[in-house]
Amino acid sequence: MKTFPRGGIHPPSNKLSAGEPIKVLPLPASAVIPLSQHLGAPAVAQVAKGDKVVVGQLIASAGGFVSANVHSPVSGTVTAVEPVANGSGVKVMSVVIAVEGDEWLPTIDRSPNLVTDCRLEPSEIVAKIAEAGIVGMGGATFPTQVKLSPPPGKKAEVLIINGVECEPYLTSDHRIMLEHTSQVIVGVGLIARALGVEKTYIGVENNKPDAIEQLRKVVAEMVRALPHHIEVVPLKVRYPQGGEKQLIAAITGRAVPSMGLPIDVGCVVQNVGTALAVYEAVQKNKPLIERVVTLTGKDIPAPSNFLTRIGTPVSDLIKAAGGLPVDTQKVIGGGPMMGRAMSNIDAPVTKGTSGILVVGPKEASRCAETACIKCGKCVTVCPMALEPYLLSRLTQKQLWSEAEAGAIFDCIECGSCAYTCPARVPLLDWIRLGKTEVNKIIRTRLSC
Amino acid sequence: MANKLIISQSPHVFTPRGTTSIMGDVLIALLPALAVSVWVFGWQVLAVTVVSVACCVVFEWLIQRYLIKGPATIGNLSAVVTGVLLAFNLPSSIPLWLVILGSFVAIAIGKMTFGGLGKNPFNPALVGRVFLLIAYPVQMTSFPPVDGMTGATPLALAKEALKGGCSVSDVMAQLNMNDLLLGLKSGSFGEVAALALILGGLYLLARKVITWHIPVAVLGTMAAFSAILWFVAPDTYLSPAVHLLTGGAMLGAIFMATDYSTSPMSRRGGLIFGAGIGLITIIIRVWGAYPEGMSFAILIMNALVPLINRIKFGRATR
Amino acid sequence: MMTLVYTVAALVVLGVVLAVVLYFVAQRFRVVEDPRIDQVESLLPGANCGACGYPGCRGMAEALVSDEDISALYCPVGGTATMKPIAEFLGKAAPEREPEVAVVRCAGSCALKPDGTTVRPRHSHYDGAPSCAIESATYAGDTGCSFGCLGKGDCVVVCAFDAIHINPQTGLPEVIDEKCTSCGKCVKACPKMIIELRRRGPKGRRVFVSCINKDKGAVTRKACEVGCIGCGKCVKVCEFEAITLENNLAYIDPVKCRLCRKCVAECPQNSIIEVGFPTKKPTQSVSQEGLS
The missing domain is CATH 3.30.70.20 (Alpha-Beta Plaits)
Known part of the structure; x- marks a missing residue:
């Protein structure tokens, strides 16, 4: 069975909510929609305080080439356009909407019918995706239309759909693959047509055999509606298989060059959630206004997968899953390996929120750091063949040119090194700092 | 919410295997060899081990508490491991005051001088052993007789035989492979039980404490090099099997060379490191003044570890 | 006894030969440098902190000697007490800065x-x-x-x-x-x-x-x-x-x-x-x- 060639770890998967069907979460009383839910320039607000909005209406338009539109996920009145604290307590420009009813734009097709026909040109598909404000739903939130427009001179040959979901606990992609299989496959076909690729793979780790089987069945049924055969590739369970570079290596054997992009080896990677969003945008005219969010944790009464409107407070999700246990110590936006700990649980769900993990006292605190015993385990598990122990120390000593020579910019921040360190050295904390500094230095050098 | 939320960067989950758990596994892996030693050499073995471990722990605690003035580090069991490994490298008949002296050199000079666990460039147990070997050669090389055999180790016998001009096959005739494997031979008490040490090594491999690279490189190089010599002149040189089963080969390859602090960080570095140890060991055994060279070989390669760590493996040239 | 003599003789000869070699090498590869740089460096505090914008006191000394106008150069560590003697020594106007x-x-x-x-x-x-x-x-x-x-x-x-x-x-x-x-x-x-x-x-x-x-x-x-x-x-x-x-x-x-x-x-x-x-x-x- 295929997997990526180097490094990796096996954290306990703890997929508590894998068997929970997607439930629709009730509308919030008030929705906070940040204007920057994607990588790149923030969107520019198109509404002002007092405006009435309906579901699907454009409330902020892309603020640059690498940026994304934002649509209203609810109907109601705009009460403010102001900086609101996000999950990290940092104030970011947001549109606050008081929810009134649930009135949708009439152009959106809300029927459950599957629409497989598409007569649009590739450029029209990309334009529709851009219009719908779709971003990478796996958590990286890179605007999808940018990824689907390869730079001149580069051609996408292979499309890889990421159904790996290697993060422990998270099950939203798993549920999407099971419950919206046909829509995902149509969406994959649309992305493949937009890119004009010759080959498409869907990579799924073999701890989700039901999803693999279901995907294969639907691909076989729908083979005539697709531009070419889509191959579902089972992958050996190993973290961080969902990393773009790891997934490309696992499926095609191609190695993305240092500081390069997947397109440099003719590959484009998209998440299954993104494929679903593409289907809805292109075939149903529905912009990206809701997403599936896993709410999980060992002490949560009812770990669930919710279909949630963007802008819903995280605390609403927690309530719907049975409430926050009294001894909760950590709430993580995303999975335990790459998610961000939240200091403000009233922050909204955004386009990139794949899950919320609630952690109790047993696992919340890190163990005290002790002396590095030079076991070399961090070197062994690094999927990018870096030397984490060295990079973290170089960062502490602020030796930036040495850190650059050690290719610190290649770090994908997967956290395998810190996970595996027996001395509990916060390796990734330091490396991330060093990476930021070194990237700053490289950028200033390039701009000179 | 009753508590303040805890905030840190990702990752938020960690392996349950900390330093203490790893050191504990090393101790478990050393138990079979200890049991065989007690069976072969008697209860004296336990006395030496207990004294060595106790002294190592006490010295580390004292130095950490009063000289370094840092938090106590004996809880990570590394001093216990050093104590057991040092004891394993001593003859069971050694006077106990020498054990105390050896532990002091191992912990105080070999380890704490450099700042403690992880910072020492040389294997502390071997620093202690080599100090004793050079300072007190008589006590360190007089081994109690085993099963009617003389008190000299097989390697020492072979060396004597070569000096005396008689054939190595005479020595070989005295050796029984099964005895060598089981540990019925003279030597430092922890190094004799080849089979038990291999068993411990397999446990460490299964628990992912060590990888196969260093032990295989050490033993493989020893076997290959000695096989060439043996092939060229079987009358002058010992067979590879004898080389692998005598002296400190197994203990050194599996437990001493794989010491985290003093071995390279990368697996491929480990291969180079191990090959170097194997090569130097055979050179010392065959042409050196000492009958056994494993300790020296490991210490010499320890010194080269910083250089090996500078080699960038694995990343494509950019 | 002879061993001792040979040893001493060998070492003496070796020393003389190497001294001669060193002398010529030093002559041949001498770097001509403004001697004032060394003197200015000795007047600087020697903290090598980089606060002046130069990597160390040596760099600062070179700049002080080579630049005509040193009003932009200032050692915040030594302050005016350091800059004044340096400026006098170089015959340039001392940069003034509030401590x-x-x-x-x-x-x-x-x-x-x-x-x-x-x-x-x-x-x-x-x-x-x-x-x-x-x-x-x-x-x-x-x-x-x-x-x-x-x-x-x-x-x-x-x-x-x-x-x-x-x-x-x-x-x-x-x-x-x-x-x-x-x-x-x-x-x-x-x-x-x-x-x-x-x-x-x-x-x-x-x-x-x-x-x-x-x-x-x-x-x-x-x-x-x-x-x-x-x-x-x-x-x-x-x-x-x-x-x-x-x-x-x-x-x-x-x-x-x-x-x-x-x-x-x-x-x-x-x-x-x-x-x-x-x-x-x-x-x-x-x-x-x-x-x-």
């Missing part, structure tokens, strides 16, 4: 007071690597004030003069005026940009706003007992127009300030701190008190 010192503009201690309350209460607990830069990159901070000191001591680590320390009682950094050379390393290291280089002032007396919180007054008041709420009372009371109010934050211009200290008494939040004045009454100031 400065680093001041910490946050007085919001997160530590528990005896009465069980806290000046700046924490709402979360940071559990990552002990570095302000990392904590600052992780989130807005562990208190309601996203501008305040994180107390992990990045400033302490970079100080080459042992002039800044975290007070274990308050968890805030404190500058030892006598040791501070105003090299500016802590200013650069602080991710929250709390530390400022200010005029030392006559007899080390100075008045400054010990807060950089730009939140609205109500938000600030909730987060910190000593945060500047931007009420503007100090602006009104100042007779010298030295205080400006911008983004809900008062700032005292060190050049215009005449040290009358009316603002100190007027500030309802006790955010304005006076340093170096003879103690009349015990002020509530937290950080610099008692050190200058």
